Amino acid sequence: MGLPTCKEVHRLxxxxxxxxxxxxxxxxxxxxxxxxxxxxTFNGQMAILRKAMRKLPSIDPTESKEK
Ligand SMILES: [Zn+2]
Incomplete structure (x- = not known):
């Protein structure tokens, strides 16, 4: 069991x-x-993305037209 590959880390x-x-x-x-x-870097972006997604309520594309 060596170090995991980049591919494995991306999957995880x-x-x-x-x-x-x-x-x-x-x-x-x-x-x-x-x-x-x-x-x-990849992992950091993933974390940021996740945070951003959590902040947003689930967006209904039909509602966003209201603005
Ligand atoms: Zn890697």
Missing amino acids: ASEKLDRPLTMIEHLRMRLHLLVCDACR
Whole structure:
């Protein structure tokens, strides 16, 4: 069991949005983020996106026309 690949980390990052990661998965992801700038950036953007999505109420496209 070596370091997870970028692909695995990307998968985990998106799965994290749907379900809590296991301790192992979380650890592997953290480990990879320590050594991989690309994934750190990717993961950061994912977190920002998630925060932004949480702030917004679920948007109904028909209602947004009101403005
Ligand atoms: Zn990576």
